[in-house]
Amino acid sequence: MEGIAGQKASLTWAVHIAVAALVILWTVPTFGLLVSSFRDKDQLAMTGWWTSLSASEQTLAARTEGPDAQIREGDLWVVRGNLFAPAGPGQVASWGASSREPAAFAPGETADLGDGEALRVEENGDYELSASAEMTGSRGQRVYVQSMEPPVFTLDNYRSVIGAEGIGRAFLNTFTVTIPATVIPILVAAFAAYALAWMQFPGRAILVACVVGLLVVPLQLSLIPLLRFHNAIGLGKGYFGIWLAHTGFGLPLAIYLLRNYMSGLPKDIIEGARVDGATDFQIFRRIVLPLSFPALASFAIFQFLWTWNDLLVAKVFLGTSDSQLVMTGRIVELLGSRGGNWEILTAAAFLSIAVPLVVFFAMQKYLVRGLLAGSVK
Known part of the structure; x- marks a missing residue:
């Protein structure tokens, strides 16, 4: 009688244990990082965060x-x-x-x-x-x-990060890089995914295979050739160049995910719209795009997090001046060449994840709205 509707699965307890273990594995280190960010730097260097309340x-x-x-x-x-x-x-x-x-x-x-x-x-x-x-x-x-x-808690770590010269400018530079580098790949990938999923044209299967193949290209191997190409065509180092770089690195995964999601949409809706005389652009804008909101929101979250926390691509495609240095680069400079001020890492980590957390919870709302908009009878 197992598996009948209305009966509880026999392995539900295993799922609950696995979920609880995952929550603990993520929550405990994060809580320890939060506690460490308020500890005195001498005690932080000598003892672990779990001893923070004892002498x-x-x-x-x-x-x-x-x-x-x-x-x-x-x-x-x-x-x-x-x-x-x-x-x-x-x-x-x-x-x-x-x-x-x-x-x-x-x-x-x-x-x-x-x-x-x-x-x-x-x-x-x-x-x-x-x-x-x-x-x-x-x-x-x-x-x-x-x-x-005795245990000592202080705000000195946060004061060191917030009061550091150029930290505000680095926040604005990071926004300048992250927002276009998130929006542009989604716009391009959405059109490409619809074409690969619902439009018939020669070579479509080859293009899908090429997109899958680009997923395995190492990012690190393409940085220098891409930078040389930017220099050759006159882009050099700047915001436009890093927007294009992040777009190129994010497009294969975006197209692959969105194409698979759009391919699973009900075929009757697409065919019915075509019978009624809708063009491909109308179908894409009024039917496919609203139904694909969950996939779009999911990719937007991951693309935003990746570009916000990026250091390597910013080091290659941006300069090191205060007008272009991003948040991660500024934090590295605060640590010093030998990492002597490593105690500020805990405070810098929480300041850095504040914006991604806001974006994540904001996009959660759009995820729910997208799921409701995509429901069909």
Whole structure:
């Protein structure tokens, strides 16, 4: 009796588990990225985001004050202070006077440094360095501290990205590249897909095979030849060139998806319109295009995301000036040549995905409208 209408499928539980696993696999890393974007950069470098609500242990290298701060107390010369000053209060878990043993002593214990010198460090970071003879030199004693740092959340990462020079211009440049590079392939692909799906002409099967073959052409192998072709015909590096590049790279997939979708539309509707005297353009504009809205919206989402997050094509077909640098290129520059400011990546990631998220949820509405418009009795 399985498979009869009204009965529940026996493997429904497996589908639910698979969907839940996929949701977790996508949600947990995204949530971790969000938490990391608000963490202090030092704690971010030392511990994972799952420890963000608990105190973290960090190894700090500090120095006592120099011999200039010593005072004489009886037969001893003493230097006192706090290892956490002036940064702020802290908690010492363990400490040491050598980099090879940074946790050799517990708070309150006294270490014999030799030559009549001794050092004691308390839990709050207070220290006392004493010597039987007057200390000389210009620098204090090096101390390694294992400290328990309370969790610190800050907006500094976002301030670094938002306040960076040229970031606003990079946003506008990205819009300038992305919007035409999304609209143009959809317009061209929609006409081509209709012709390949419903119009009869010689060589149609060969054209479909060529479109499928173009899907496997590596993008990276065609960048330099295409750039040389642009230079040869006078396009050079600029917005028009990158629009054409994104259009060329996106058209094979767009035509393939839209052609397959349009081929599956009810044949009776198309033939009925032709019997009533409608031209191909009228059929395309009034029947096929509204019914194909779900496929158009789906490709628009993916094309927009791909062009918005693109760095390679923008590097090749655009210049590096502030008037042409896109968002991804600006973020790479903020990281530095050696990636020294990598902690801003978490904040930059969320700022960068804000617009694609808005586009995605906005296109979801059009997806539903397209599905309703394409329903037939």
